[in-house]
Amino acid sequence: MLYAILCYHDEDFVGSWSKDQDEAVMKKLAVVQEGLAKQGRLGPVARLLPTTAAATLRKEDPPLVLDGPYAETKEQLLGFYIVDCKNLDEALDVARDLGSANPGGAYEVRPVGVFRPGGNLK
């Protein structure tokens, strides 16, 4: 079963990390990712730009474009992983491993219904 692991964190906090702190976190995350990749369980990984760079299209008639993310929340969606796991427990284990890389925030673990890795992105 494929799981999406959605990373939520306080954007102001993440934006205040020093370059060293940021690099240290990325390094720790890379270790977890490599482990998953070696087992052939790692799908796409994305770190998103700040929510200030986001726009939201509301499906009205005609569709309305708004600035900013879809939801005003205390913690923002900052990135995601697609990982192959046997069950929820295993997916939570992956989230726990990722979580040890940096303090605070939360991971939403969501089973994936449809997955098309193809497209033509390099």
Place this chain on the structure above:
Amino acid sequence: MSEADTAWIETALTSARPQAVGALLRYFRDLDTAEEAFQNACLRALKTWPQNGPPRDPAAWLIMVGRNVAIDEVRRTRKQQPLPEDDQAISDLDDAEGAIAERLDGSHYRDDILRLMFICCHPGLPATQQIALALRIVCGLTVKQIARAFLVSDAAMEQRITRAKAKVAEAGTPFETPGAIERSERLAVVAAMIYLIFNEGYSASGDTAAIRKPLCEEAIRLARLLLRLFQSEPEIMGLTALILLQHARSASRFAADGSLILLDDQDRSLWNGTMIAEGLALIDKAIRHRRSGPYQIQAAIAALHARASTPEETDWAQIDLLYGALEVVQPSPVVTLNRAVAVSKVRGPQAALDLIEPLAPKLANYFHFYGVRGAFLMQLGRNDEARVAFDRAIALANTSAEAAHIRVHLDRLIRDSQPKGANGGARQDAKVKAPR
């Protein structure tokens, strides 16, 4: 507690600071009291967070604790200081956290942060004091850090900030919720202050660039914060894009010996692609609003440079047009001078020279004017006149990097005017002002 833990907690405190100090300021109506309350809350955080883990909402925790500590303080000293009536003081910090989120009125926080930034921009304060004050009370930099970035002594900076605070206190702080017009006026003032902070860091020379880089980083942090509070303001998008696109080039702006490297000569592989992507995304969003402004136009110019993977690919015709638009909304001889550089690329050095000739009286003491004029004259083969212009530029240079950059041109001129085979490149002795 490990050092790493402390570092993370300090980062959390820094990022919560604008919201927390802003709320405490609204509550106590006095900047010193608000800052002291925040400091006390931070001390408690450093004590309790390592044991209990950080709270879900650090800003709310700090506001609550800061309030309570200050209120306890008042009770202890039995000062009958009237406090707002909506206070439900609880001194038991451990179980306070759960209830905090509901108890705090979240609707205020945008104006709280804007107000905190805005009081730093008191029109009676010189720009450097505004910047220093903002770095101290909004960003939470220490006096030592700010002094270092400004290349002055700690004592001098301490004095500067104290004076600025006194002026702000004297002026009084506007606490009523601003109306729409007032809010947008405040936004414009705060945006200008953020751009000043950025420029203070950006206009460093090679030997001070590293020391002053934090100013650029703080400015970016403030701009993103302001944009997060006011998501649909195209000029704030423009400002954020502009400073991101400029800062993206920081790794390529200075040579190892500290000399300035011009845009055309920069190693573009050193530009920060993620920052450029964010800047371009913001410009894209801003343009959709069809409400142009100086920050957006300048960001659009920076974007055209960022999009060119080689100097030859730069769309100078478009840059010329954008500077033309900037001349309309924000006319200044410096804008025209910048436009002339684009004109020289599109229509040649003579057209560019014609454009800047009328600026001479206004820019008589401006280093860049003579540097640019010299370059145009050189392109036209008028080497003697070019040399005069370059000499003038060196005399007016503010930093050693600026002077050194002009010397390269001069050396080239001298070399070109030597008969072939002779050793060119003899250094001209020109008077150089000591760097600031």
